[in-house]
Amino acid sequence: MCGVSGYIGPTPDAAAAVLRMMVEIEGRGPHSAGLAAVTAEGLRHQNRLGSASHLAQRLPLDQFQGRAAAGHVRYATAGSLEDAQPLVGEIGGRRIAIAVNGDTVAIHGKSVDAYRRTMQTVYRARSDTETLLHLVAQTPGNTLVERLQEAFRHVEGAWSLVALIDDTQLIAMRDPWGFRPLWLASADGGYAVASEDCAFSPDWTKVREIRPGEMVRIGPDLVPQAIQYRPVAPRLYCCSFERVYLMSPGSSGVFPFRTACGTVLAEEVLAGEGIPVGVSAVVAMLDSGRDAANAFAYRLGLPVMSGINRTRLGRDVRAFLGHSEDDRLRLAAQKHMPNQEVLRGRDIFLVEDSIVRSDTLRVVVRMMKAVGSGAVHVAVASPRITGPCYYGIATPTTDKLIAARMTIEGTRQHIGADSLRHLSISGFQSCYAHLSIAGFRERLFPGRDVCDACMTGDYPPFVPSTHTAKRVP
Incomplete structure (x- = not known):
């Protein structure tokens, strides 16, 4: 990467x-x-x-x-x-x-x-x-x-x-x-x-x-x-995870795609169990979760509040890129600051762009509850990442991926959230209409143009001989 x-x-x-x-x-x-x-x-x-x-x-x-x-x-x-x-x-x-x-x-x-x-x-x-x-x-x-x-x-x-x-x-x-x-x-x-x-x-x-x-x-x-x-x-394989997490919010195509993911995630919440009783605001995981959180909140009719802010020390840090679990936990704690005035006594939807190892999310949920937040309901604007990437993202083995080792309920308990939901694969793929290769292909389609192998298991025809990815229910 x-x-x-x-x-x-x-x-x-x-x-x-x-x-x-x-x-x-x-x-x-x-x-x-x-x-x-x-x-x-x-x-x-x-x-x-x-x-x-x-x-x-x-x-x-x-x-x-x-x-x-x-x-x-x-x-x-x-x-x-x-x-x-x-x-x-x-x-x-x-x-x-x-x-x-x-x-x-x-x-x-x-x-x-x-x-x-x-x-x-x-x-x-x-x-x-x-x-x-x-x-x-x-x-x-x-x-x-x-x-x-x-x-x-x-x-x-x-x-x-x-x-x-x-x-x-x-x-x-x-x-x-x-x-x-x-x-x-x-x-x-x-x-x-x-x-x-x-x-x-x-x-x-x-x-x-x-x-x-x-x-x-x-x-x-x-x-x-x-x-x-x-x-x-x-068959093209433009990386979907680039757009979910890695790219800067100011890069072309990122805003409409992440906004669409947040909107579809909200629609899936409304079509399912609905907004949990007591939830009164949406908080974004910065920065890559912000666009999805804004769209998610707008669709649900909830305000967006700055319950989690970036510290000056962590403004340019990606905890995901830490070399070890201890390193990632330390970076996550350094870069996030909970806003007690927003969180105290309030039930929250916390919108995250993705969960890879879960280190950052586990730290943030713990910090939110430490300052007195109510229930923390985590909504993730992408499907579960269950398979490794061999094509440039820093997830080459399944043992580093929490979704490859735990069920959704196991992950919820691990991060300490009161509920956990992900954008469905079909909902995620419907957002590909907002992706393009500028000057070559103005709209990308699932199964033809985009790589989502880490979420679907639909890998390119060339994988390492050690490839053993499997999905956990």
Whole structure:
């Protein structure tokens, strides 16, 4: 689970532009950040542990002056600083930096580990991005652009990739299944790419998303060249969980989708047992639960109250991304502050975007009751997550997923809520009408365009051999 960005333009301030984009999307990966730029001295890069904001405070921008740059923010599913991106190598006499958002399932029909064993290469990192860099190096082609195209014709998995070549070329690539988003914008006489369009400055012009199976190459002449290096897959797998939780509220398509999820969830409450007796307000889990909570409350005719607020310390923290349970519980407690004046003696609907491990929700419900709230009824604006993700979200095994281990009642007891309900799968899928791939497909459909495998078990045709996901009633 990462974020990528890149910029190429007419003036030597590309690194500053990329650094600004990295900070805007640093919620996608707080564990390491890196930036590469084509300077007068060649391709220079610096990777650091910590967030993009941390890197921005320490990067000597005067040493990164150049017309093209690329950046990466990373959630560390594996490795340490050696795995931080962009990764840099020399191939065919040219230096290249690669930054990838996603995960690789297979290369040339083999698992990543099996393929690594076939390559006579010494690896410094544990991430599959280094394997992809070696794959490009061992793939024939007259240019690095040709090698990239040919290499990724033999990869199965999810990738939105930004590459920087030392002859001032910026490359953006998206896998043919469309798992991870990647946007293109025209910017200050040049072009920018990023995982989310919220990264772009307001005065830049959003062009479109990179299409599935497409490479966009922009050279020193600043003329984009679109290349369909692989056919668009017959069945797309745009990640629904990206829109539920990971994306910034300001990114395109997020507000209408989350609003629809909240509205449908409220309609399911009304069609079922109705509003619990005594409930007088709705409280949102911030920030990704806010849009759904507002729509949920509006449909039920209840006020939204700020019963849970963000602390200054936790404003840019995602507790979900903590390395351990203790770490996640600590982060959840640090970032949330219950409002006693709102909560005391009041029965509440608490609206959450999703439940993965339940660590954050368990802490928040406990905090609410500690300050004297009445009943806390949890409503989740997405279905239960019962299966792992092998395509770039940090849930690779079922033992980390509470819905794969517990029933709904068991989960309710575990988090300490008075009731727990989830948006149904059919209700969730009805909201896909609000999703799109801008400039390519203006409406997405279940079973054709969207991946919800972690909720439905409908996985892409390529999964690891260790895949054993099962559903708990």
